[in-house]
Amino acid sequence: MEVLGPADASRIWKRVEIIGDIAIIRRPFNYPIEKLKVLAENLIKYLPYVKSIWLATSEVKGEYRLRDFIHLAGEPRSTTMYKEHGCAFKVDIKSVYVSPRLGYEHIRIAKQVKSGEIVINMFAGAGLFSILIAKYSKPKKVISIDINPKAVELMRENAKINNVEDVVEIIQGDAGKVIENYYCLANRVLMPLPELCYKYLPKAIKALKPHRGYIHVYDFISNVNKRLKAIQKAKDKYEKRLSSIDGVKDFSIVFARVVRSAGPKKYQVALDIEIGKDRC
Structure with missing residues (x-):
């Protein structure tokens, strides 16, 4: 997070969700995508359990309740295995x-x-x-x-x-x-x-x-x-x-x-x- 100032780092970290080995950043207002890409590259280095980072560029919308995404860093895949309360779930963040x-x-x-x-x-x-x-x-x-x-x-x-x-x-x-x-x-x-x-x-x-x-x-x-x-x-x-x-x-x-x-x-x-x- 040292690539950002403390205030920006704190604000962005609050908007990160971890699903399996994928991190999703909910875009903080109109924060520049290029800066977020630099942040994502650093997160990949410091968080070994995260293999792919995506930016959510929209709210949940449409009949299927999906979000728009831009790939920021790591593996360019949207599927992962997510574990919760002892159960394992295959999910695709772009499809569900x-x-x-x-x-x-x-x-x-x-x-x-x-x-x-x-x-x-x-x-x-x-x-x-x-x-x-x-x-x-x-x-x-x-x-x-x-x-x-x-x-x-x-x-x-x-x-x-x-x-x-x-x-x-x-x-x-x-x-x-x-x-x-x-x-x-x-x-x-x-x-x-x-x-x-x-x-x-x-x-x-x-x-x-x-x-x-x-x-x-x-x-x-x-x-x-x-x-x-x-x-x-x-x-x-x-x-x-x-x-x-x-x-x-x-x-x-x-x-x-x-x-x-x-x-x-x-x-x-x-x-x-x-x-x-x-x-x-």
């Missing part, structure tokens, strides 16, 4: 979104799942939530959906790598349509896609078995400058939404936390919601 900042959530949810549950993951990506649940929680089935064909391909590989292909049922398609085939089946539905969790909430609830079940949503909350305000705003948003959904007898937001900062005055908030249904 993966963030180590969700690592705590992956295991937190897995610990909540009870033996014999049927779980639906509506936005499964490379399968990290689904596979950790299958590996550690003894569910009956994890129905894992994603619209991105490359993500589905990686998820199938990851299910085999972790020996859970008999538990994880993998489906490619629009979760809003696929889930219609699984109404009244699940004990728990995961919605780890901020752009669609609010829109698809009624369908997720229809997928729950009668009586009681759980929904886990991950939404972006904007225009707040404190974490506690973000949590309260998320609760208010979903309490209002749940009050208007047909078939919901009662509900309770049993847990809420800020997962991460997602930009100025913007946070990703996780909500665990217990749902009571009076019918299917």
Whole structure:
């Protein structure tokens, strides 16, 4: 980091994510790419476990939730093996979104799942939530959906790598349509896609078995400058939404936390919601 001043070095280091042996730098504002290339070459020398460094030049975007990248240093490959909580995952940073900042959530949810549950993951990506649940929680089935064909391909590989292909049922398609085939089946539905969790909430609830079940949503909350305000705003948003959904007898937001900062005055908030249904 001596190639930069202390202030710049600190600012850039906070924007580095390590996924397997790949480092991703989230570009700090309009910092010159040539300077970042010099930094990347030095990082390769000082961090022997990093073999490839990429610059993320865009936010997550599009139907498949991908970022644009520029290769900065090291091996010009975007695939790696990423390990989390004792499981190994093959990922391609250019083909599927993966963030180590969700690592705590992956295991937190897995610990909540009870033996014999049927779980639906509506936005499964490379399968990290689904596979950790299958590996550690003894569910009956994890129905894992994603619209991105490359993500589905990686998820199938990851299910085999972790020996859970008999538990994880993998489906490619629009979760809003696929889930219609699984109404009244699940004990728990995961919605780890901020752009669609609010829109698809009624369908997720229809997928729950009668009586009681759980929904886990991950939404972006904007225009707040404190974490506690973000949590309260998320609760208010979903309490209002749940009050208007047909078939919901009662509900309770049993847990809420800020997962991460997602930009100025913007946070990703996780909500665990217990749902009571009076019918299917």
